[in-house]
Amino acid sequence: MEINLISDTVTKPSNEMLQHMFRAKVGDDVYKQDPTVNELEESVAGLFGKEAGLFFPSGSMANQTAIKLHTQPGDELICDKWAHVYNYEGGGMAFNSGVQAKLIDGNRGMITAAQVAESINPPDFYHSPLTTLVCIENTTNKGGGACYDLQTLKDIKDVCTTNNLKYHLDGARIWNALVAKRQHPKQFGELFDTVSVCLSKGLGAPVGSLLLGSKADMAKALRIRKVFGGGMRQAGYLAAAGLYALQHNVGRLEEDHRRAKQLGQLLAQLPWVKSVEPVETNILIFSLKDGYSEAGLIEKLKQKSIFISSLGKGKLRIVTHLDYKEVMHQYVIEAFSKLA
Template sequence: MTGMIDLRSDTVTRPTDAMWDAMREATLGDDTLEGDATVQALEQEAAALLGKEDALFVCSGTMGNVLATLVHATRGGEAVLDQHAHMANSEGGGVSRLAGLFCRTIASHRGEMDLDLLSDNVRGGYSRYGEPTAMVAIETSHNAAGGCVQGLEYFSRVAGVARERGAALHLDGARLFNAAAALGVEAREIALYGDSVTFCLSKGLSAPMGSVLLGSREFIERARTLRRTIGGGLRQAGIMAAAGLVALRTMPAKLADDHRRTLMLWERLRENTRVEIDRVAPQTNILRLAVPDGRAENHARWLATQGVAVRASSPQAMRLVIHRHIDDTAIDTVSNAFEALPG
């Protein structure tokens, strides 16, 4: 993909110069033995930033979500998620196969679960229909919904349902800082609704690896033990944590540029006859395109010949993700390439 305008994901971002410098100077403690000073600094800073008692550096967002599910799974037999949630559809059965929870999905629109259905399906105790709900999960920003961000009132109402029934609320915030930028709030204002929260350092924040799981001290103590259980014990993790610290300190403020360019591309693709785009303007950095004639994979191959890498998620759909390597000139190139798609 060298030389390509790569819109497949914001995970393709490369470290900044400051991240490379930090990685070269990183501490090399063993995080599973005596610990590592840089990892500890990242965990402490993340916890303070998001208003949580403690945090745990993990390999990926999927690992963070699995650990949260494992910790919350002790209460009961079900996890409640929206029908399009990444945790339910794209994370390899972590909820069901690893944590042993029945995954109950709720109808949703633009990443928001139907609150009446949610209330009907979150159990506060045992009944002849099943075990209590162990956890409810919200994803923000919402990948399958094209980067939509739910409002604070929605978070509050879901949290209210969960807590009334004694269930934990987990926030899958892979792109939490994108969500905060879209709402014009600090990330902690979203995180406060979750008993546990994950966010990725390796997407729009541009670190090469890693995510952070946050919660109470007791929650993180249990998650730290379980991290090793599932093979997530980290040795010389300071190298990756050093890049993560730079990402956490410097990159959230830059996400508004990604959102602005996503809106710019959306405006230019609205009249394209080869694809169909959501008529609602994007909130963050993801565009999902429908390809009614089923030629998404053909389009992706042709766009690659024009120097544009996109992801065909199915024969009828494509996803474009804007990130820090995409400037205004790249938006022009991408727009022109889509205009020239063969009929």
């Protein structure tokens, strides 16, 4: 029994999801003639109260499309120093859009309205890049699955409105935040100009993300997606997995959160653990005490068929997901408890 807790991207489609995919009605989505893709786009856009959606092969492409949509070469966007759009998308904002980032030293990947306001370049000072976009990540990946308070996001929205800035949400794990904070998707849809959501993490679909926004913005995004090579043909088979995931796998995210919190409580009691960051959703980040090796711990766990990842600088990460069953959870708890 191999237990992979490296990421929630490692899940495989269930038999029920596969059957749903096999039965999908498909067409050519490049011509917008795939009925299942169209259904998914309309369904998720409606959930968030947005006018339209666009299906993408990856969350990174959806985010990069949003950045290109909202900026011009030479512009600057504002984000947290740990933001996915800055750290884990291959320098795409520079390569694809010719923009740079003003990085904010936030708290666990989360920034405040005051920090955003302080980071905006004066629009009439042509020596500095023009600030045009604020990117938010919720939940925060590198911040350990932390969830923004809704009022903080509203306060940042006010700053964006006052300064004529666009507002994008990288909602790769927004489903986890919605469940953990008992929030509604429309609360986010009404705040952000564009929202990206992922289907292949906590929801367990094999691939796929969506970008949501106005009809006008999604018409422009369709052209950008084409330029990026993201047009797919009979993508309805993949969209069907997303529809199944939305219908069956959102509520059960609570199980992932519960197990992550239980592991966090256990690790906090172990003598070789220095600290455990707050656990709100399905990501657990912890640090070892001085003298203990990250590589050594990873190897010991590997010998027990448990796989976790290192974030560097003394931090390790565990991510729970729908393929991490209760019997596995009990085995992991026992294995950690016995580690010397």
